[in-house]
Amino acid sequence: MITVDDDLLREMYRRMSRIRKFEDTTKELLLAGELYGAFHTSTGQEASIVGSCMALRIDDSMVGTHRSHGHPIGKGAQLDRLLAELMGKETGVNQGKGGSMHLSDFSIGSLGETSIVGSGLPVATGAALAYKMRGDDNVSLCFFGDGASNQGTFHESLNLAAIWKLPVVYVCENNGYGELTSAKDAISVEDISIRAVGYDMPGVTVDGQDVLAVFEAVSEAVDRARRGDGPSLVETKTYRFENHAVGRLPEHYRSAEEVEYWRTERDPLALFRQVLIERGFDEQQIDDLEAAVSEEIVAAIEFARQSPAPPPEAAFTHLFSPSAG
């Protein structure tokens, strides 16, 4: 059992709150027309994200998915440049060229997010290969969804990582749906973690709404990777509170009751608040923490709004790196 002190608990809650408030805000801004593009929010998956990211060091890397506004936040990114990116501004993390589905912040080890489902798995595997070849003690973590576990890249990556004993942790955020199709109708197994057996690596399924459970499972996998004992698969059972894409599609594929159940009974922030109270925090402390996050969000919106749009010539920059070759 990993011990989690009060500072760590507080930081976990703070990051989860940052994700929730960030996403509530981005949804509003999208529906108001201030943000644009295909838009998939992390709301409901905060515990899975934060529990995983906080098991990593800042210099460990991670790769996200099309649904990854929350992941850089979980890894410690500044909110202002993320929001500026969602507004397509020059000050955005990707200078306005990536947007919602491709946030990246190399300064905190976010090697980017890929919007073709499953395409990030080989990338994270390759980062782990580099760490191993160089003898670095870094760990590579790969987020992907239940949908990606049916892609060939999932199977190819796990196989490569296993035969090469790479320091990589595969975190499958099973939110129950790949786009609109239920995981039940698309995946041959109830628990995706069982697929680890085929690649001779540990596989574990945890409650993705319980940040401490995720933290413990991913920490164990990270330690194993850092020790040189190879890859692991961790499946977090979670739920996407919002539709596949915000404001775009009908939601006829799942029931209102189901959504309501997860929102009221399985909200990771509400559940974690309860844990904090049990651990001796008082409500006021948590409210203060949330208020501070709200201020950060207000400042981020202001920063993004005030930031300049990229100039026309930016459409042509960064096609190539200036070669040192």
Added chain:
Amino acid sequence: MRTVSYIQAVTEAMTEEMERDESVFIMGEDVAWNMMGDCTGLVEKFGTERVRNTPISEAGFVGAGAGAAMVGMRPIVHMLIAPFMYVAFDQIVSIISKSTYTYGGQARLPITLRAPMMYGVSNAAQHSDRPYATLMTIPGLKLIAPATPHDAKGMLKAAIRDDNPVISFEDRSLWGQSGEVPDDDLIVPLGHAAVRREGTDVTVVTVAGAITLGLAAAEQLAAEGVSVEVVDLRSIVPMDTETILDSVAKTGRLLIADPAHEMGSVASEISAVVAQHGFWNLQAPIARVTTPHTHMPFNADLEKLLLPNADKIVSEVRALME
């Protein structure tokens, strides 16, 4: 100057770059077994970590190359043959070509894909493609097709040192050819065509292995009193259109010899560039000697029928001279 074969030149390029820079490594199917004969001595010198056999798992190991490159390695990924890239197409297009741009310059991708092309040897449609034109439509990739041992070495070394993704299309019809290669640290900068034979009547631009055909045709036509300038394209992206336009300004006639399929080809692109920017220098329509828009048949005679050869170039040039 010493003479080495194209395939030896490729091996030398990899060996020298791996000696020079510890972040360079090669991976691919059976590279440590030296299956293709182009990795001679590598595993003995550098071991199986840096000369890394992969499973038959192209999307996995091409994408892993991209990830390794993003955190500072310089992988050479051996595709065995070019069509195997199709299995890894999403990794090449969505990740390798786009990450530097999409992430606003944060990601560097110093990765080299070696894509030997094996055609004209009865391997039928799935094994015989020359897919550079398909890749040419994707921004963010540098594409090269070195056509001499000298360039095979110098351009591959430049590709490995480049901080960007480079795909090297090595024409296996050239692997056995020998040529002069200097002993020193040879770097041939990417992006430049080379005039292989000077002439005044017709410009023949050759792509990849078509250099052999272009030079043979030029020799034959010289006997007929037709002076052919042969331009070896060498670099497909970026394309040295200036050298081509300068040559056409001199000769007034253009033929492009390209072993790939004609529709949407490198030959088509060069035709469009010259029609747009060199039109008033042309004294005859532009000619293309390519492969027709059908698949490679297994039957050796049928395959031969489709591919460019020196006779086709000669006859097209004669028509241009009428």
